[in-house]
């Protein structure tokens with residue numbers, strides 16, 4: 331199909347898509363082969379490793395493509411019986427979990443009332459968290475309700491896990507939090 335510049339511009343305005351891609355599709359151009367070719371080039375010579383999307387309990391199967399140990403692409407695994415190669419928008423962005431220049435790699439601390447963030451080393455941050463957890467628990471731990479019911483709890487601490495944490499970490503987190511008497515223990519994937 332021959333697309334003139336005038337057709338292209340008219341289609342852009344008429345469809346209101348504002349994108350060259352939308353315009354070409356609007357003009358009836360089949361982009362499937364070109365897109366398939368671009369995808370093929372992206373993963374050429376890459377090693378495909380089966381994995382699972384970490385974001386929610388649906389557990390969609392993925393294929394992680396790597397070249398020289400570097401992730402170059404992540405997509406749904408078409409062999410999976412429940413997601414059949416598809417991923418939701420969140421899952422489709424898993425690549426950015428690994429390759430992302432905006433990902434934080436240092437601990438930032440902003441003291442109460444401060445306007446600037448300060449870089450802390452991990453040891454210092456972990457010590458501070460442990461100190462505050464102990465202090466809060468000691469101050470708020472309740473062994474019994476007024477009617478004598480034993481509760482052994484603190485309601486002053488809330489635990490929120492991330493969706494990308496693994497089973498082992500979650501198991502340890504449960505043990506630690508229950509041991510401290512924490513009642514609300516949640517996970518980002520359920521929120």
Ligand code: SF4
Nearest residue numbers: 383386389390418421
């Ligand atoms: S976040 Fe989306 S892609 Fe990932 S497991 Fe859940 S439904 Fe599947």
